[in-house]
Amino acid sequence: MKVLVIGSGGREHALVWKIAQSAHASKVWCAPGNAGTALETVAKTGIQVENVPLGAEDLKGLLNFAGEHKPDLTVVGSENPLALGIVDRFQNAGFRIWGPTQKAAQFESSKVFSQEFMKRHGIPTAKAASFSEPEAARAFARELEGRCIVKADGLAFGKGVLICQSVEDADRSIKSILKEKAFGEAGNRILIQELLVGREVSLHAICDGKSYQLFPTSQDHKRALDGDQGLNTGGMGAYFPTPFFVAEALEQARQEILDPWLAGCQAEGIDYHGILYPGLMLTEDGPKVLEFNSRFGDPETQVYLRCLKSDLIEILEASIDGTLNAVNLEWSEGVSVCVVIASGGYPGSYTKGQRITGLETADDLSGVKVFHAGTRSSKPDIITSGGRVLGVTADGNSLEAALKTAYTATEMIQFEGAFYRTDIGAKAISWRADPHSISRGSLNWSTNKA
Ligand SMILES: Nc1ncnc2c1ncn2[C@@H]1O[C@H](COP(=O)(O)OP(=O)(O)OP(=O)(O)O)[C@@H](O)[C@H]1O
Numbered sequence: 336m337k338v339l340v341i342g343s344g345g346r347e348h349a350l351v352w353k354i355a356q357s358a359h360a361s362k363v364w365c366a367p368g369n370a371g372t373a374l375e376t377v378a379k380t381g382i383q384v385e386n387v388p389l390g391a392e393d394l395k396g397l398l399n400f401a402g403e404h405k406p407d408l409t410v411v412g413s414e415n416p417l418a419l420g421i422v423d424r425f426q427n428a429g430f431r432i433w434g435p436t437q438k439a440a441q442f443e444s445s446k447v448f449s450q451e452f453m454k455r456h457g458i459p460t461a462k463a464a465s466f467s468e469p470e471a472a473r474a475f476a477r478e479l480e481g482r483c484i485v486k487a488d489g490l491a492f493g494k495g496v497l498i499c500q501s502v503e504d505a506d507r508s509i510k511s512i513l514k515e516k517a518f519g520e521a522g523n524r525i526l527i528q529e530l531l532v533g534r535e536v537s538l539h540a541i542c543d544g545k546s547y548q549l550f551p552t553s554q555d556h557k558r559a560l561d562g563d564q565g566l567n568t569g570g571m572g573a574y575f576p577t578p579f580f581v582a583e584a585l586e587q588a589r590q591e592i593l594d595p596w597l598a599g600c601q602a603e604g605i606d607y608h609g610i611l612y613p614g615l616m617l618t619e620d621g622p623k624v625l626e627f628n629s630r631f632g633d634p635e636t637q638v639y640l641r642c643l644k645s646d647l648i649e650i651l652e653a654s655i656d657g658t659l660n661a662v663n664l665e666w667s668e669g670v671s672v673c674v675v676i677a678s679g680g681y682p683g684s685y686t687k688g689q690r691i692t693g694l695e696t697a698d699d700l701s702g703v704k705v706f707h708a709g710t711r712s713s714k715p716d717i718i719t720s721g722g723r724v725l726g727v728t729a730d731g732n733s734l735e736a737a738l739k740t741a742y743t744a745t746e747m748i749q750f751e752g753a754f755y756r757t758d759i760g761a762k763a764i765s766w767r768a769d770p771h772s773i774s775r776g777s778l779n780w781s782t783n784k785a
């Protein structure tokens with residue numbers, strides 16, 4: 336089977352890596368891919384993965400490519416092409432493609448859509464309202480005494496969310512999004528949510544229109560610096576599985592969130608095929624949904640796919656065909672950790688084109704896989720081309736062992752300005768030592784299995 340993967344980040348490298356190992360893959364392309372995707376080899380045929388110089392949002396170019404090369408399956412990694420309707424376009428042209436349609440992808444591409452959907456279907460979420468006029472928005476922010484989150488409705492590269500602690504903060508945020516258009520068209524409407532307090536977890540469920548399968552939880556690290564300091568980023572590291580939010584908590588999330596979500600989709604004619612990735616806050620009143628994403632998390636994908644034993648193509652095919660209940664997701668017993676190495680200055684401005692050294696030595700360590708994100712080949716070198724550059728992923732029998740390997744490998748890799756967090760997984764370790772050490776709300780949502 337010939338497979339086309341769309342995207343260029345660490346998530347897409349992980350997807351390419353896993354797909355290349357499938358018993359069903361004969362040829363793999365990645366558009367546009369990165370230096371790492373082009374180094375992978377398809378296990379069954381020994382053919383190297385080929386990067387295609389087409390952007391993930393170049394729908395016309397991608398359709399032409401599909402017309403010419405006839406992939407048997409196209410896999411969409413990132414949210415922007417989904418929001419642009421790539422799935423609908425490919426399906427209309429007769430190509431098999433994995434991911435939600437434009438209508439279904441609205442769960443991520445419109446926060447107002449999601450909020451209203453949750454209200455209609457009784458899914459626990461923050462108190463919220465949506466606005467296109469600043470005056471009414473300001474009045475609502477006052478009702479919340481300024482302790483609120485102001486969110487641009489549309490996609491804003493993970494940056495369209497402003498956290499407010501006072502009425503002044505809220506007024507400034509509302510003005511910046513609605514009037515000054517800080518996030519462009521994405522901010523034509525805003526959603527204001529009450530500020531929830533608790534511990535954050537995210538879920539991943541693969542869906543086939545009729546059913547879903549929930550993954551065990553992994554944990555991302557959103558802030559740029561150790562101790563959850565610094566600015567929000569796309570994600571600075573992850574580990575799998577988490578010791579908290581297991582068993583009963585997952586069952587409760589099924590009953591209170593995923594089941595009503597699926598029933599709501601069916602009632603409204605939303606045929607959801609792909610990943611649903613809800614972000615939750617575990618509050619004292621139970622879990623509440625902050626947002627939905629309509630694709631795999633990055634860097635969660637890197638740790639999930641290292642631990643997934645099942646053939647990924649079989650799972651994606653079942654998700655397209657509505658046959659997920661015949662598929663068993665098998666996970667390895669081990670732990671996987673991903674440490675993201677970023678360019679100095681990220682998530683603000685940073686330089687590109689820095690030569691990376693130590694990649695091969697790190698990759699050769701037992702249990703290590705270095706997934707590329709912002710990298711480019713500049714023969715004979717590999718150079719940086721983005722904010723998040725690499726996801727150094729390591730497996731182990733325990734979290735401690737996986738962390739040790741991951742950081743040993745991370746230290747081998749160098750480029751000018753490189754930085755990474757040194758506390759990936761630290762919360763899991765302190766939680767195991769003392770479950771009370773983690774913020775309020777967590778205990779109702781965990782078992783002491785670990
Ligand atoms: N109601 C809320 N109460 C408290 N914190 C919140 C709330 N909503 C969002 N946040 C914080 O802001 C972050 C980003 O919010 P959200 O996930 O809605 O935005 P996003 O831009 O879609 O992010 P992502 O890139 O994770 O998809 C959350 O991870 C959480 O830390």
Ligand SMILES: [Mg+2]
Pocket residue numbers: 443626627628
């Ligand atoms: Mg989101």
